[in-house]
Structures are given as C-alpha cells and as structure tokens.
Amino acid sequence: MSQNSVSVTVRDVTKRFKNTKGREDIFAVRNSDFVVAPGELVTLLGPSGCGKTTTLRMIAGFELPSSGRILIGEEDVTLLPPNLRDTATVFQSYGLFPHMNVADNVAYGLRVRKLPRAEIETKVRAALGLVGLSELADRAPGRLSGGQQQRVALARSLVIEPKVLLLDEPLSNLDALLREQMRIEIRRIQKSLGITAVYVTHDRVEAMSLSDRVVVMKDGIIRQIGVPSAIYSEPDSCFVAGFVGKVAFFPVRVESAGEGGSANCTLSGKAIRAGSAAAGLKGGDEATLMARPESLRLADAGEGAVDGRVTANVYLGSSVECFVGTDYGEILVQIDDLSASRLHAEGAAVSIAFDEERVRLLPTRAD
Amino acid sequence: MLDRKKLARLALVAIAFISADTWIYSSLRGAFRSIMSDTRFKEITLFAKTAPRDAAAQADWIKGAADLLAGSRSVYLAVEASGELAVAAGDQNLAALLRTDAEQPDFKKGIDSVRYLEPFVSTKEYSLASGPGASGSGRIYFAPVPDDSGADIRGALVIFSAASETDRFDGLLLGLAVVALVIFLAIYSVLAFSRDPAMGFAILGLFAIVAAFVAYPLFEALRLTFVVKGAFSLGIWKEILTPRYLEALWGSVRLGLWTATTSTLVGFAFAFLVERSSARGKKFISTMATLPVISPPFSLTLSIILLFGNNGLISRQLLGLSHFTIYGLNGLVIVQTIGMFPIAFMTLSSVLRAIDSTVEDAALDLGASRLRTFLTITLPLAMPGVLSAWLLVFTNSLADFANPLLLSGSYRVLSTEAYMEVTGRNNLGGGAALSLLLLLPTLTAFFAQRYWITRKSYVTVTGKPSTRLTELASRPVLIGLLAFVGFCVVFIVALYGTIVAGCFVKNWGIDYSFTLSNIPEALSRGWKAIVDTVTLAAIATPIAGLLAMTAALVVVRATFFGKRLLEALIMTPFAVPGTLIGIAYILAFNKPPILLVGTAAIIVLNYVVRELPVGLETGAASLRQIDPAIEEAARDLGADTPTVFRTIVLPLIRPAFISSMSYTFVRSMTAVSAIIFLISARWYHLTVQIYNFSELLRFGWASVLATTLIIIVLAAFGLMRLLVRDEGLTEKTISQ
Structure with a gap:
C-alpha cells in the first residue's frame, strides 16, 4: 500500500460565508497559505471556530474556497x-455506513472503483489487518466500541490508497487512554505508508506528539507554522505560547537586543536577560516575557526576580506543580527535583527565578 | 466557479445552438408554408372550376369563397369582350387593390399565368387597406376559371388569404424552438458550472416538474377565470360572487366550523384517554381512532345512508321515522367527524405525550385540584396542539368532496358546487372560480397552522419519557370518558359492519334477504375500474416514492438559489383542495403544449404531484436524523451523487421510502376529488364507480366495491408494516 507521496498546497485561500442577518460576511478562513510536503503529517491546531476544519473540508472538496487555489x-x-x-477523510463522527458490516464498509471505496472481487477481498483483508480488526469483519458498526469504529474508518480511508489522508479530529470521541494508543497507531501507519496527511485537532498534546509540523490558527488566520518544538519553545505570539502549553507572562520593557537573538529587558526595574526574542522587538518597546513552568525555579524570598507566596502544591507523580501568588497573578512553577529542600509549604514566602536561556520575549498584543 | 473561460465557452455554444435552432425553425416554417400553399392551391383551383356563368349567381358564389379560407377576401374576374380581365363580383377592397396596383409585377405575373391556366400565388405579402375585419397581411392567390373547352379561360378567381393560420403554427414552432434552447442551455450550464451535475439535474428536473404540473395548471385555472370567449372579462367572477354561490361558500365554512369543533372534541377525548389516563385497552382505542383515516371515500357515507337514509335500517325499519333526513348539514358533520377526528387524535396525542407530567405533579403538589390542574396546566400546554388539530380538520373538511357529493342533499358546499358547475353546466371557468374561492379559507387555515401555531408551541421534547403518570381524571370523569369513547368505537365498528353486511343483502331498505349474487355482479361490472385503479396507483407509487426521496435529499442537503420556492411549489398541492387541482388539470392539459386529458398519464401525474408533499416531509424528517458525514464519507471514497443516493441514502431512509410509497398507493386508490375530473372511458376509478352505484341506489354493489377497496388498502398497509418491521437494527445504529 505504498505510493508516491505528493504535496498539498493551500495557496492564499479565503472562505467567506454570507451572513444572513448582518451586512458583513463572516470569514471562516482568511488568506491561508501553506504547503504540506510529500509524506509529511501537518496538524492544523486551534480553538474551535478557528477555521481548521473548514480548511480541511476545502482540501477534501466539501467546501469551495471563496478565493485562492488548492493543489494536490x-x-x-x-x-x-x-x-x-485523491483524498480520503477520517471524520470526527466516523461516518460509518450503519447498514453495512465492517468488511463492506471498508470495501465501499473499492466497489465504487469497480475493482475485481478477488482484489477487493485481498485489499480489505490487508487493511483490516493493518488496523488490527481482522476478527470483526462481519460485525455491524453499531456493535463496535468507539476505538474499533475509529479503526474501521481509518481502514476504509486507507484501503483506497489515497494520495492524501485527511483526519478531522478523529480521536475526540475516544477516552484518554485509547486516544493515546490510537495516536501512536495513526502515526505508525502514516509513517509506514509514507502518506501525506493533514490532521485537524484542538488538542495541543495530540498536535505536538503526532506532527512533523504544526499550523496554529485563530479566527481564520494562520498564526504560526513550525515544527512542534519550535511552536512550543519559540512561539511568535502570546496566543500561540498560551495555546500550545502552560505559560506565565510578565509585562516588561525591552532595553536592548543582545547577541545571538537574545535580548535584555526590565521587569519592574529588575534587569532580565531573555534567551530569545520574537522578531521586530527593539529597545524601548513594551513587551511580554513568556516563561514555561519548567523554565522557572523557586528561590528563597528576595533572591529571585519575582516575589510571592506559595498558594498550592499539586503532586503529579514525576513532578510537582507549585502555584505562586505574585503581583503578576498566579504563576505556575514546575519542580522536577522532588527532594524536600526544593519544596515549599503552602503560604511560604518564595521568589521565582528565571532560567534565562529558556525565557522568551514576545510582542504584547491584545489577542 | 464562474471563470471567464467557461463563460466564453458557454457563449460560443449558445451561439452555435441558437443558429442551429434558428435554421431548423426557419426551414420547418418554410416547409410548412409551402405545404399549406400547395393544399390551398388545390382547394382554390377546384373551387374556381365551380364558377357559375350567370352574373347574378357569381355574386353569391364569390361569397362562398370566403368560407374556403378563414379571413379571406375574394373577387371574380371575368374575361370581357376585349379579352381583358376585369372585376365582375366580390370584395371591394381587394378589387381596389388590384386596380391600383395593377402594374405590380406580382399581379401581372398572376394574370399572365392564369391566362395559361396556371394558378399563381403572390411572392410578396399585401395588406388590405381597410374594410370590416381588415385582417392584416396575407398573400394573394390567382386561379383560372377554365371554359368548357378546357383550353382557355372564361375568368379568374383572386383570393386574398390572411396569414393568421400559418402564424399560429409559427407561434407553436417558435415556442418549441425557444423551449429547446432553454432546456439545452440549462443542461449545458449545469454540466459546465456545477461541481455536482447529478444534483444539478435533480434540482432542474424537480423545478421542471413542479413548474409544469403545479404552477402552470394553477396559473391557467386562475387566468381562465378572467377569460370569456378569448377576451379578458370579469364576467365569471361577477357571476360567482352572487348570493347563490356565496351561500355555498358559507355552507363550506359552516360545515368546516362544526366538523373541526366536534372532531377536535372527540379527538381530544380519545387522545386524553390514551396518553393521559390509566385506562386499559389503550392500544385498541388508538387503533380504532386511527382506522377511519384510511377508510375509502364514500364508504362511511354509504353506511350512514344504509343506516339512517330515507330507507335506512335504523331510521326507517327500527325507529319508523318518516320525516327524518340524514341528508344535509347534520349528516355531513357526523360523517366528517368520524372520518376526520383521527387527524385531531393523532395531532393531540403526540402533543399530550410530549407534555412532561412532572409539571402536572408540581401543580397538584402545590395544592391545585385535579380539575384546576387540568384547566390551568394541561389544557394551556396542549392549546397550540388543539388549535393546530382544529385547523387541520377545518382544512380537510373544506376540501372534502366525496361526503358532500353523496350526502349534502339540498345543503350546498363549494367543492360539489364546483363539480356541478363543470359537469352539469360545462362551465369550466366557473368551476375554477368556485374552487379558487375555496382556497381562501383553506389557505388561511393552512398558513395559520404552519407558521403561527407551530411557533407558539410550548412543548419541548426532552427525549425523557415520563415513567409514571398521575391520574388527572377522577373516577366518574374517567368512566364518562370511557363510555363516550366506547360509544364512538361501537359506532365506527357498526359503520364498517354495515358496509360488509350491505354486500350480502338483496335490496337494502326493501328486501333484507341474504344473497351472494351482489359479489359476482359488482365485481364483473366494476372489474375494469378495479384493474385501472390498481394499475395506475401501482405505476404512480414507485415514481412518487423515488421523486419524494430525491426531493428530500435536495431540500435537506443541497444549497441553491430558489430552494424555498422549490419547496413551496412542491408543498402547494398539500394545501390546495383536490377539486381545484382536478379542474386546473383539465383546463391546462386539454390543449397544446401539454395535451394529456383522457390519458393515463394525467392521472398518474396527478397522483404523483399530490402525494409528493407528504413523501418529501417524511423523507426529509428521516434524512435530518442521519449524520451528513455518512454521505460525505461515501462521496469522499469516490462515489458520485447517484451512487451515494442508491447505496447510502436510500437504504438508510428505507422506512420513510416504503411508508411514503404505501401512503401514495393508498391515497391513489382512495382518491376522488381531483380524479373525478380526470377519468375517462379509457381509464376509470374505483371510487367513482362506487359513487355511480350509490347514485343508482345499487347499494349492494357499492358495498362490495367499498369492501374490496378497504381490503386492498388494509393489505397495502399490512405489507408496509411487514417490510419496515426488520428495520429496527438499522435505525438504532444511524443515531450512534
């Protein structure tokens, strides 16, 4: 079931919906522009209503762009x-044919293509084997568990050997454990087939763990495109920083650009060096300092950059999340070293110190 | 979707088609004209030979030439002593034209060829200056009048023939050419611009069907009420809007008011007992309450007449009443109530079922008495349903045709009045106007029901059935209700029993002795009607079913310009009384371009169009339950729309498909109001046969046919139940 992979190009695509009540049209997608390389899995990530599903449906052909082109x-x-x-979609609600059994569901696309009976049988068996459902070929879809239905939908899409696999929040109806399992499986199959895939989700963990690259969207606009690690640690905006992971923000003033992309800034007068900075920031600008929980540590009161009091400790097994009430709101600090000396009791006065290499300056913008 | 290249191609193709169309049109027209002038030549030449020699007789003879061709003028030219041809008799205007334009090459050639005994027709068209009935332009024919030797002439016949006759053919031809162009462009545009041509054609086809068989006939019916003898006139409406006919309108409305009220009351009693009480035998009660809805027309009326008619079993034989009459308003209200309270029952029971009984419990808990709870909680919550049921029955009563036809006596209602106008006085325009008058209260009620009341509904479906019912009716009330409902049930059973009994009685009202002879007699006399009815219903059923499901798919899943219009046009026949549709159909389809009167097609089309609304609603409701992702998945896997429809949609909405087909079959079998206008000697209908037997007082025969019809209807419903029964599994998994 391997094929020559192809790229998917979304070129300056806009989707407008006519607003029946008001005068102004609603933009579901605005000037979207990205390319999915052959064999790559790209995730469209964003909150609901951001246009990610609309983009996917335009690639599949269910919606027509108001302007722009789509190339496969x-x-x-x-x-x-x-x-x-040459696309195949795995739907959020699976869209299995309730009046056909599992094998007939999977065979549907092949029957439509009028393949010889024997070939259909072989391919269906192979596809069901790939998703581990060989035993359930005769079952009605209504009698399968959610995870099994999901696998049938996947097999049904894969069996027609599409050039592009489109997945529309395929795991959102599954429970957490199954979701993790299916995530790994989808990635394994996609990689082994070398098939180009576009994956839509609002779950950042899913996006981070699955994708070659992530497209973060909001209000129909692409906010950032990049590999998961870049999206996580080098976001371009506060929105992306906040959407893809836990983060704390501090209002700072930029003093000067340092070497190697770093920058110096002041937080309430205290000088802080940020290991990296978003493009376009210059001295004198109001900016936001972002810090992930793991790039903060707790110091004794007065020794760090920001003083506060511990409000809660949440024990997570491998780490502890410590919430510290400060002038900048409640800040989350992740403590990986669980030795008693590192932990502070609730109510204890502490200070938060930055891991300067890992904090980043972002432009302050209301979004 | 609209890019410039495609538009340019469309323009090119359109130009090519228009030129081909024009060429075919003009060559056909030319061919027709030459055929026409050929036959004219022959006629005129033959006529010319009959010219009398006597000058006095010539004047009469030349007048006869006017009858030869409509709108023609003619003159007779006699050979004078000088050898010249001069006007001897005929039309003054034509003579003047000949004299003034004598030097015209056309005329010279005409005279010349006549001298050689050859007929001639002018190459140009001329118009006669003035005179009575100056009839536009036309050609002039020259025909020789040979003398006895046959070698020379003694005169010539000149005829001016107006072009109006060929114009009519031209008009028709032009119409066809334009229609061909429109159809071609529509199909081409769909192919070129739609991403889903199959859906585009489905939409186009549905539009064509409703335009031709809903909008066009209704428009024609309306238009022709303003036309008397080919000219615009208010004459028909002036005649209709007189007390004589307005009395019939009031009669319809009065009957509707009474029937709607009694039906709602009876329906409420049944529905309350079934949905809101702990009475036993609910299933039986609800079966009895839905049974009359499928009873064929005339059957209940027939048994009412058998029981309470002038020679009725109860009225005459048992009670010995001689002045009592069932004919008129009272009888109609009784029959209509029995026939229509099921509509109220079904509406009301779904409304009562949806009321959460915990609100009643709350009222009782707060100290209200049961009566008070009923009056302040249950009834107000059910009120939109009550009004809706009332209006539905009102509409049905107004549109009812079969019952008044047999039972109205001297009481007059619009639907039968329209029928009498058409069949009795052969006044189609008047009949159309009367049935349009009926539309007034009907449409008011229909729109009130659809757009006003359904929005005022308080009932929200929670999907959580109440497990326990609080008994709202006290024991005496319950017993009273049961007694009333029991009486109704006994009455209904008695009516059906009477029909069956009627089959075996020699001569109802006079001789009650047992006989079997009615059955072979009625079946042999009604055999053609039975076969015709079943055949036509069987043809209409799959067409209506498939069309309805296609329409449902289009309405639910497609978005396109004019969708609301299409939906409205499909739904129209549901709100329009059958009488109007029947009259509209004969008015619209007894002439070109769609000549259908007397054929089986007009009956089948009528069935299809009238049952489409219910099929559409059933199919659409069913389709809305289905996750669109299922169809999208099929399409995504490579299936085009027809394949998706066949392999996914149709199997999934199979219950709706089957029930809409069985509904169409039954309604077609029991149709009467529109069909009575459309049947012919070639295609007859069972219900009309029942009516005819009843009118002939052959109640035995009528009973046999009515019983046959009931058996067929019950069999159809039974078959449907059987086919839909094993759908449980599918239905459950659809809403996964």
Whole structure:
C-alpha cells in the first residue's frame, strides 16, 4: 500500500460565508497559505471556530474556497468535487455506513472503483489487518466500541490508497487512554505508508506528539507554522505560547537586543536577560516575557526576580506543580527535583527565578 | 466557479445552438408554408372550376369563397369582350387593390399565368387597406376559371388569404424552438458550472416538474377565470360572487366550523384517554381512532345512508321515522367527524405525550385540584396542539368532496358546487372560480397552522419519557370518558359492519334477504375500474416514492438559489383542495403544449404531484436524523451523487421510502376529488364507480366495491408494516 507521496498546497485561500442577518460576511478562513510536503503529517491546531476544519473540508472538496487555489501535487483541484479527488477523510463522527458490516464498509471505496472481487477481498483483508480488526469483519458498526469504529474508518480511508489522508479530529470521541494508543497507531501507519496527511485537532498534546509540523490558527488566520518544538519553545505570539502549553507572562520593557537573538529587558526595574526574542522587538518597546513552568525555579524570598507566596502544591507523580501568588497573578512553577529542600509549604514566602536561556520575549498584543 | 473561460465557452455554444435552432425553425416554417400553399392551391383551383356563368349567381358564389379560407377576401374576374380581365363580383377592397396596383409585377405575373391556366400565388405579402375585419397581411392567390373547352379561360378567381393560420403554427414552432434552447442551455450550464451535475439535474428536473404540473395548471385555472370567449372579462367572477354561490361558500365554512369543533372534541377525548389516563385497552382505542383515516371515500357515507337514509335500517325499519333526513348539514358533520377526528387524535396525542407530567405533579403538589390542574396546566400546554388539530380538520373538511357529493342533499358546499358547475353546466371557468374561492379559507387555515401555531408551541421534547403518570381524571370523569369513547368505537365498528353486511343483502331498505349474487355482479361490472385503479396507483407509487426521496435529499442537503420556492411549489398541492387541482388539470392539459386529458398519464401525474408533499416531509424528517458525514464519507471514497443516493441514502431512509410509497398507493386508490375530473372511458376509478352505484341506489354493489377497496388498502398497509418491521437494527445504529 505504498505510493508516491505528493504535496498539498493551500495557496492564499479565503472562505467567506454570507451572513444572513448582518451586512458583513463572516470569514471562516482568511488568506491561508501553506504547503504540506510529500509524506509529511501537518496538524492544523486551534480553538474551535478557528477555521481548521473548514480548511480541511476545502482540501477534501466539501467546501469551495471563496478565493485562492488548492493543489494536490501539481494538479489544481480547487473546483474538483470530493469523489474525483485523491483524498480520503477520517471524520470526527466516523461516518460509518450503519447498514453495512465492517468488511463492506471498508470495501465501499473499492466497489465504487469497480475493482475485481478477488482484489477487493485481498485489499480489505490487508487493511483490516493493518488496523488490527481482522476478527470483526462481519460485525455491524453499531456493535463496535468507539476505538474499533475509529479503526474501521481509518481502514476504509486507507484501503483506497489515497494520495492524501485527511483526519478531522478523529480521536475526540475516544477516552484518554485509547486516544493515546490510537495516536501512536495513526502515526505508525502514516509513517509506514509514507502518506501525506493533514490532521485537524484542538488538542495541543495530540498536535505536538503526532506532527512533523504544526499550523496554529485563530479566527481564520494562520498564526504560526513550525515544527512542534519550535511552536512550543519559540512561539511568535502570546496566543500561540498560551495555546500550545502552560505559560506565565510578565509585562516588561525591552532595553536592548543582545547577541545571538537574545535580548535584555526590565521587569519592574529588575534587569532580565531573555534567551530569545520574537522578531521586530527593539529597545524601548513594551513587551511580554513568556516563561514555561519548567523554565522557572523557586528561590528563597528576595533572591529571585519575582516575589510571592506559595498558594498550592499539586503532586503529579514525576513532578510537582507549585502555584505562586505574585503581583503578576498566579504563576505556575514546575519542580522536577522532588527532594524536600526544593519544596515549599503552602503560604511560604518564595521568589521565582528565571532560567534565562529558556525565557522568551514576545510582542504584547491584545489577542 | 464562474471563470471567464467557461463563460466564453458557454457563449460560443449558445451561439452555435441558437443558429442551429434558428435554421431548423426557419426551414420547418418554410416547409410548412409551402405545404399549406400547395393544399390551398388545390382547394382554390377546384373551387374556381365551380364558377357559375350567370352574373347574378357569381355574386353569391364569390361569397362562398370566403368560407374556403378563414379571413379571406375574394373577387371574380371575368374575361370581357376585349379579352381583358376585369372585376365582375366580390370584395371591394381587394378589387381596389388590384386596380391600383395593377402594374405590380406580382399581379401581372398572376394574370399572365392564369391566362395559361396556371394558378399563381403572390411572392410578396399585401395588406388590405381597410374594410370590416381588415385582417392584416396575407398573400394573394390567382386561379383560372377554365371554359368548357378546357383550353382557355372564361375568368379568374383572386383570393386574398390572411396569414393568421400559418402564424399560429409559427407561434407553436417558435415556442418549441425557444423551449429547446432553454432546456439545452440549462443542461449545458449545469454540466459546465456545477461541481455536482447529478444534483444539478435533480434540482432542474424537480423545478421542471413542479413548474409544469403545479404552477402552470394553477396559473391557467386562475387566468381562465378572467377569460370569456378569448377576451379578458370579469364576467365569471361577477357571476360567482352572487348570493347563490356565496351561500355555498358559507355552507363550506359552516360545515368546516362544526366538523373541526366536534372532531377536535372527540379527538381530544380519545387522545386524553390514551396518553393521559390509566385506562386499559389503550392500544385498541388508538387503533380504532386511527382506522377511519384510511377508510375509502364514500364508504362511511354509504353506511350512514344504509343506516339512517330515507330507507335506512335504523331510521326507517327500527325507529319508523318518516320525516327524518340524514341528508344535509347534520349528516355531513357526523360523517366528517368520524372520518376526520383521527387527524385531531393523532395531532393531540403526540402533543399530550410530549407534555412532561412532572409539571402536572408540581401543580397538584402545590395544592391545585385535579380539575384546576387540568384547566390551568394541561389544557394551556396542549392549546397550540388543539388549535393546530382544529385547523387541520377545518382544512380537510373544506376540501372534502366525496361526503358532500353523496350526502349534502339540498345543503350546498363549494367543492360539489364546483363539480356541478363543470359537469352539469360545462362551465369550466366557473368551476375554477368556485374552487379558487375555496382556497381562501383553506389557505388561511393552512398558513395559520404552519407558521403561527407551530411557533407558539410550548412543548419541548426532552427525549425523557415520563415513567409514571398521575391520574388527572377522577373516577366518574374517567368512566364518562370511557363510555363516550366506547360509544364512538361501537359506532365506527357498526359503520364498517354495515358496509360488509350491505354486500350480502338483496335490496337494502326493501328486501333484507341474504344473497351472494351482489359479489359476482359488482365485481364483473366494476372489474375494469378495479384493474385501472390498481394499475395506475401501482405505476404512480414507485415514481412518487423515488421523486419524494430525491426531493428530500435536495431540500435537506443541497444549497441553491430558489430552494424555498422549490419547496413551496412542491408543498402547494398539500394545501390546495383536490377539486381545484382536478379542474386546473383539465383546463391546462386539454390543449397544446401539454395535451394529456383522457390519458393515463394525467392521472398518474396527478397522483404523483399530490402525494409528493407528504413523501418529501417524511423523507426529509428521516434524512435530518442521519449524520451528513455518512454521505460525505461515501462521496469522499469516490462515489458520485447517484451512487451515494442508491447505496447510502436510500437504504438508510428505507422506512420513510416504503411508508411514503404505501401512503401514495393508498391515497391513489382512495382518491376522488381531483380524479373525478380526470377519468375517462379509457381509464376509470374505483371510487367513482362506487359513487355511480350509490347514485343508482345499487347499494349492494357499492358495498362490495367499498369492501374490496378497504381490503386492498388494509393489505397495502399490512405489507408496509411487514417490510419496515426488520428495520429496527438499522435505525438504532444511524443515531450512534
């Protein structure tokens, strides 16, 4: 089931919906522009209503862009109906055919293509084997568990050997444990087939753990595109920083740009060096300092940059999340070293110190 | 979707088609004209030979030439002593034209060829200056009048023939050419611009069907009420809006008011007992309350007449009443109530079922008495349903045709009045106007029901059935209700029993001795009607079913310009009384371009169009339950729309498909109001046969046919139940 992988190009795509009540149209997607490389898995990540599913449906052909083009490989498919595109979608609600058993569900796309009966049988068996459902070929989909239904949907999409696999929040109906398991499985299958895939989710852990690259969207606009580690540790905006992980923000003033992308700033008069800074910040600007829980540590009162009091300790097994009430709100500090000397009792006066290499300056913008 | 390249291609194709269309049109027109002038030549030449020699007789003879061609003028030219041809008799205007334009090459050639005994027609068209009925332009024919030798002429016949006759053909041809162009462009545009041509064609096809068989006939019916003898006139409406006919309108409304009120009361009693009490035998009660809804027309009326008619079993034989009459308002209210309270029952029971009984419990708990709880809680909550039921029955009563036809006596209602106007006085325009009058209260009620009351509903479906019912009716009330409902049930059973009994009685009202002879007699006389009815219903059923499901898919899943209009047009026949549809159909389809009167097609089309609304609603409701992702998945896997429809949609909405088909079949079997106008000697209908037998007082025969019809209807419903029963599994998994 391997094929020559192709790229997917979304070129300056805008989707407008007519607003029936007011005058102004609603923009579901605004000037989206990105390329999924052959064999790559790209995740569209964002809160609900950000246009990620609309983008996916435009790639699949269920929606028509108001402007812009969509290319699969070199072919412009913008106007092509879904049944003529080489894409296969795994739907959030699976969309299994309730009047057919598992094998017939998987065979559907092959029957539509009028393949010989024997070939259909072989391929269906192989596809069911790939997702580990060979035993359940005769079951009605209504009698499968959520995870099994999910696998049927996946097998049904894969069996037609599409050039592009589209997954629309495929794991959102599963419980946490199953979700983790399926995540690994989807990634394994996608990699082994070398198939180009676009994955839509609002779950940042899913996005981080699955993707080659992540496209973060908000209000129909792409906010950042990058590999998961870059999105996590070098976000361009407060929104992206906050959406992809736990983070604390501090209002600072930029003093000067340091060497190697670093920058100097002041937080309530205290000078702080940030290991990296978003592009376009210059001396004198109001900016925001972002710090992940793991790039903060607790020091004795008065020794760190920000003073406060411990409000709660949440024990997580491998680490402790310590909440510290400060002038800048409640700040989360992650403590990995669980030796007693590092822990402070609730109510204890502490100070928060920055791991200067890992904190980052971001432009302050209301979003 | 609209890019410039495609638009340019469309323009090119359109130009190519228009030129081809024009070429075909003009060559056909030319061919027709030459055929027409050929036959005219022959007629005129033959006529010319009959010219009398006597000058006095010539004047009469030349007048006869006017009858030869409509709107023609003619003159007779006689050979004078000088050898010149001069006007001897005929139309003054034409003679003047000949004299003034004598030097025209056309005329010279005409005269010349006549001298050689050859007929001739002018190459140009001329118009006669003035005179009575100056009839536009036309050509001039020259025909020789040979003398006895046959070698020379003694005169010539000149005829001016107006072009109006060929114009009519031209008009038709032009119409066809334009229609061909429109159809071609529509199909081409769908193919070129739609991403889903199959859906585009489905939409186009549905539009074509409702335009031709809903909008066009209704428009024609309305238009022709303003036309008398081919000219605009208010004559029909002036005649209709007189006390004589307005009395019939009031009669319809009065009957509707009474029937709606009694039906709602009876329906409420049944529904309350079934949904809101602890009475036993609920299943039986609800079966009895839905049974009359499928009873064929005339059957209940027939048994009412058998029981309470002038020679009725109860009225005459048992009670010995001689001045009592069932004919008129009272009888109609009784029959309609029995036939229509099931509508109220079904509406009200779904409303009462949806009321959460905990609100009643709350009222009782707060200290209200049971009566007070009923009056202040249950009844207000059910009120929108009550009004809705009332309006539904009101609409049905107004549209009812079969019951008044047999039972109205001297009481007059609009639907039968319209029928009498058409069949008795052959006044189609008047009939159309009367049934349009009926539309007034009907549409008011329909829209009130659909847009006003359904929005005022308080009932929200929680999907949480109340497990326990508080008994709201006290024991005496419950017993009273049971007694009333029991009486109704006994009455209904008695009515059906009477029909069956009627089959075996020699001569109802006079000779009650047992006989079996009615059955072979009625079946042999009604056999053609039975076969016709079943055949036509069987043809209409799958068409209506498939069309309804297609329409449901289009309405639920597609977005396109004019969707609301399409939906409204499909739904229209539901609100329009059958009488109007029947009259509209004969008015619209007894002439070109769609000539259908007397064929089986008009009956089948009528069935299909009238049952489409219910099928659409059933299918759409069913389709809305289905996750669109299922169809999208199929499409995504490579299936085009027809394949998705066949392999996914149709199997998933199979219950709706089957029930809409069985509904169509039954309604087609029991149709009467529209069908009575459309049947012919070639295609007859069972219900009309029942009516005819009843009118002939052959109650035995009528009973046999009515019983046959009931058996067929019950069999159809039974078959449907059987087919839908094993759908449980599928239905459960759809809403996973």
